[in-house]
Amino acid sequence: MRAKHQRLTLAIIAIVAVVAAGFLALFGLRDNAALFRTPAEISAEPVPAGQAFRLGGMVAQGSIEELPDGVSIRFLVQDAEAQVPVVYAGITPDLFAENSGVVAEGALDANGVFVADHILAKHDENYMPPELADVDLVGDPRQ
Amino acid sequence: MIAEAGLAALWLAAALCGLQLVFGVMALRSDGSGAVSAIRPVAIVQGLLTLFSFAMLVWLFLRTDLSVELVAANSHSAKPWLYKFSGTWGNHEGSMLLWVAILALSGSLVAMFESRLKERTLTATLAAQAAIGIGFYAFLIFASNPFARLSPAAPEGRGLNPLLQDPGLAFHPPTLYVGYVGLSIAFSFAVGALLTRDVGPTFARAMRPWVLASWIFLTIGIAAGSYWAYYELGWGGWWFWDPVENASLMPWLAATALLHSVTVLATRDALRAWTIMLAVVAFSMSMLGTFLVRSGVLTSVHAFAVDPQRGTFILGLLILYIGGALALYAMRVGTVREGSQFEFVSREGALVANNLLLSAILGIVLIGTLYPLGVEAVTGEQLSVGPPYFNATAGPLALLLVAAMAIGPLLRWRRDQWRNVMGRISLPVLVAALALMGLVLLTSPIGILPMLGLILAAGVAAASIAPLWKRNLRRTPMFVYGMVIAHLGIAVSMAGMAFESAFSEEVLVAASPGETHEVGPYAVTFDGTRPVAGANWTAVEGGLTVQRGEGEAFVLTPQSRMFSSPQTETNEAAIRTAWNGQLYTVLGSSDGAGRSQLRLWWKPFVTLIWLGALLIALGGLLSLIGRVRRERRTMEREAWA
Numbered sequence: 014m015r016a017k018h019q020r021l022t023l024a025i026i027a028i029v030a031v032v033a034a035g036f037l038a039l040f041g042l043r044d045n046a047a048l049f050r051t052p053a054e055i056s057a058e059p060v061p062a063g064q065a066f067r068l069g070g071m072v073a074q075g076s077i078e079e080l081p082d083g084v085s086i087r088f089l090v091q092d093a094e095a096q097v098p099v100v101y102a103g104i105t106p107d108l109f110a111e112n113s114g115v116v117a118e119g120a121l122d123a124n125g126v127f128v129a130d131h132i133l134a135k136h137d138e139n140y141m142p143p144e145l146a147d148v149d150l151v152g153d154p155r156q
Numbered sequence: 157m158i159a160e161a162g163l164a165a166l167w168l169a170a171a172l173c174g175l176q177l178v179f180g181v182m183a184l185r186s187d188g189s190g191a192v193s194a195i196r197p198v199a200i201v202q203g204l205l206t207l208f209s210f211a212m213l214v215w216l217f218l219r220t221d222l223s224v225e226l227v228a229a230n231s232h233s234a235k236p237w238l239y240k241f242s243g244t245w246g247n248h249e250g251s252m253l254l255w256v257a258i259l260a261l262s263g264s265l266v267a268m269f270e271s272r273l274k275e276r277t278l279t280a281t282l283a284a285q286a287a288i289g290i291g292f293y294a295f296l297i298f299a300s301n302p303f304a305r306l307s308p309a310a311p312e313g314r315g316l317n318p319l320l321q322d323p324g325l326a327f328h329p330p331t332l333y334v335g336y337v338g339l340s341i342a343f344s345f346a347v348g349a350l351l352t353r354d355v356g357p358t359f360a361r362a363m364r365p366w367v368l369a370s371w372i373f374l375t376i377g378i379a380a381g382s383y384w385a386y387y388e389l390g391w392g393g394w395w396f397w398d399p400v401e402n403a404s405l406m407p408w409l410a411a412t413a414l415l416h417s418v419t420v421l422a423t424r425d426a427l428r429a430w431t432i433m434l435a436v437v438a439f440s441m442s443m444l445g446t447f448l449v450r451s452g453v454l455t456s457v458h459a460f461a462v463d464p465q466r467g468t469f470i471l472g473l474l475i476l477y478i479g480g481a482l483a484l485y486a487m488r489v490g491t492v493r494e495g496s497q498f499e500f501v502s503r504e505g506a507l508v509a510n511n512l513l514l515s516a517i518l519g520i521v522l523i524g525t526l527y528p529l530g531v532e533a534v535t536g537e538q539l540s541v542g543p544p545y546f547n548a549t550a551g552p553l554a555l556l557l558v559a560a561m562a563i564g565p566l567l568r569w570r571r572d573q574w575r576n577v578m579g580r581i582s583l584p585v586l587v588a589a590l591a592l593m594g595l596v597l598l599t600s601p602i603g604i605l606p607m608l609g610l611i612l613a614a615g616v617a618a619a620s621i622a623p624l625w626k627r628n629l630r631r632t633p634m635f636v637y638g639m640v641i642a643h644l645g646i647a648v649s650m651a652g653m654a655f656e657s658a659f660s661e662e663v664l665v666a667a668s669p670g671e672t673h674e675v676g677p678y679a680v681t682f683d684g685t686r687p688v689a690g691a692n693w694t695a696v697e698g699g700l701t702v703q704r705g706e707g708e709a710f711v712l713t714p715q716s717r718m719f720s721s722p723q724t725e726t727n728e729a730a731i732r733t734a735w736n737g738q739l740y741t742v743l744g745s746s747d748g749a750g751r752s753q754l755r756l757w758w759k760p761f762v763t764l765i766w767l768g769a770l771l772i773a774l775g776g777l778l779s780l781i782g783r784v785r786r787e788r789r790t791m792e793r794e795a796w797a
Binding site for chain 2: 030035044048067082083103
């Protein structure tokens with residue numbers, strides 16, 4: 014009887030642990046899963062200022078400009094339908110260039126400028142930020 | 157001819173693998189002793205053939221044989237030889253061949269060295285290993301043949317991604333693969349033991365060294381991957397919760413749980429069914445990792461649907477093997493006899509807590525990794541789950557786990573008294589309290605997670621050494637030292653993570669030549685830039701003269717490199733390691749006015765993260781050696797008697 018009793022208790026503890034972990038995961042996901050948006054989606058349905066999301070698209074040709082502070086840049090992220098201005102302070106990742114895909118994390122400010130905290134680095138040639146794979150990029154050199 | 161020889165060897169190995177499976181089934185059905193004695197040599201030759209096949213591919217890469225499609229697509233004649241060599245597995249087909257070679261070789265090793273298991277269980281184990289092998293041979297030969305010819309031959313290769321041209325990355329994947337695939341042995345052992353109803357301490361003692369060995373490789377592989385990402389990507393971080401990283405972390409979590417439960421099974425004959433389950437889960441996580449990384453599904457669910465052959469193939473294998481093992485488990489788990497009893501306050505109890513927490517963390521990482529894929533598949537909505545989720549959910553559980561880890565080794569097997577336990581943990585608690593006081597008095601306020609991390613690290617460091625207290629140090633078995641060092645490694649690693657996240661300093665400037673900026677204990681003077689060139693790249697190199705207090709000045713030269721084939725730009729961070737941290741410098745782009753972007757980090761004690769990981773692996777190695785030696789002695793004694 015004792016053996017059974019112990020197994021039952023262990024099983025209950027395990028189930029409680031699993032359920033608790035599941036809830037923890039769900040709450041975590043609800044608060045922390047960032048949405049991915051393309052310029053076309055933003056122009057169709059604006060994202061409120063200050064709400065964090067990931068912006069993905071292509072860096073428009075000729076749009077990268079350096080700001081006077083020397084550490085910030087401003088550029089346009091575009092897709093087939095729309096453009097969003099982005100500012101970013103920091104050193105851009107290795108594969109950041111005009112006419113190539115980019116994913117930026119951050120939020121829009123009151124003027125509709127996307128203030129990026131991070132520009133995602135590419136990990137290796139097979140791993141691009143996942144969301145970009147099927148964004149309709151104008152003049153994407155990969156096509 | 158080399159390519160054809162490689163392919164022929166691969167086909168032969170696949171055929172032998174089929175034979176191994178047939179022999180295994182025959183031996184289990186009747187007692188065909190002929191099949192039993194034949195299965196070992198078959199497994200050994202199969203392993204050697206895959207090794208030969210892989211060696212042929214390496215040779216093709218070293219010679220840059222451009223009549224082979226894979227070489228033409230992934231290599232270049234002007235590349236340094238080291239990267240021609242590592243280019244062999246820097247691509248899908250080559251890495252899958254390496255995977256299969258390691259799988260077959262580990263089967264050979266079992267066939268050669270395993271002498272603890274009953275003959276029948278060993279046969280079943282080798283049959284299970286062959287069953288895994290056959291699917292992956294089929295995948296390799298039909299969906300990713302590395303030896304396919306290109307006609308006409310290419311005039312020049314397309315090169316290897318410059319980010320992969322790094323000594324760290326040259327040896328990181330093989331290390332990780334040995335760990336991944338080594339877990340296949342634990343899986344096969346579990347299947348074998350279920351088939352022959354032979355789950356018990358002997359089985360656990362036979363399985364333990366294999367689990368330990370793959371766990372050591374996984375640990376080193378993950379640490380190396382983390383350090384590579386840290387210095388090569390130039391972003392200054394050491395863990396990104398990237399799905400590719402998670403793919404290697406998940407098997408590690410499962411293997412860590414397995415390592416502890418198999419010890420309970422080996423020493424106390426408890427947790428039988430659970431250990432078998434973990435062995436199945438651990439290898440499932442390896443295969444899931446392979447699927448995630450190799451199927452294209454991470455790029456996008458759509459990319460998976462566009463080129464479905466490979467992805468579907470691995471997914472099919474995944475479902476077949478995991479499903480098959482789980483079905484077998486469900487059918488046979490009732491026949492696994494119950495093991496011994498234990499009280500909750502006991503070493504076993506602490507190890508159960510360890511297992512539950514590790515499983516919970518594993519579940520959380522798994523959900524976070526798969527959730528975006530699931531959401532995209534169902535709704536088409538794309539979202540990303542990143543560090544905020546993982547830190548908020550896995551972080552607290554990891555701290556709990558570490559607390560359990562500190563107490564566990566201080567408990568007695570089977571039953572213990574809370575009152576006595578309190579006495580034993582009082583010293584670690586005191587150390588943690590002192591650390592808390594020190595933090596509050598001496599430093600500026602820091603975040604709650606780093607704070608808890610530092611306090612726990614201090615407590616755990618004390619607790620992990622405590623098992624050596626009052627022992628005869630020269631007669632203490634080596635595996636006890638292994639445990640002590642591995643647990644100490646956790647404390648060291650955790651201290652590094654907490655220090656780095658609490659006290660890092662970052663400076664981002666557009667520096668003109670001659671300017672000096674301060675970061676941490678350093679004064680960094682920018683001397684300007686100059687062009688430099690390497691074998692297959694050109695670069696802009698920044699000169700930084702760095703002074704620490706009154707110490708001697710030294711020069712750091714971060715670069716921004718341009719590779720010609722394929723055309724890519726990479727950052728080469730320049731890092732100076734001191735005893736108490738690292739100065740990490742990255743050069744960005746220059747503007748017309750002669751200013752260059754500089755990013756400077758002072759990362760106190762960041763190296764402890766990887767030093768701790770090495771200690772963990774070293775602890776594993778000592779345990780492995782200690783266990784194997786003790787096993788051999790026991791067996792010799794039995795042979796005498």
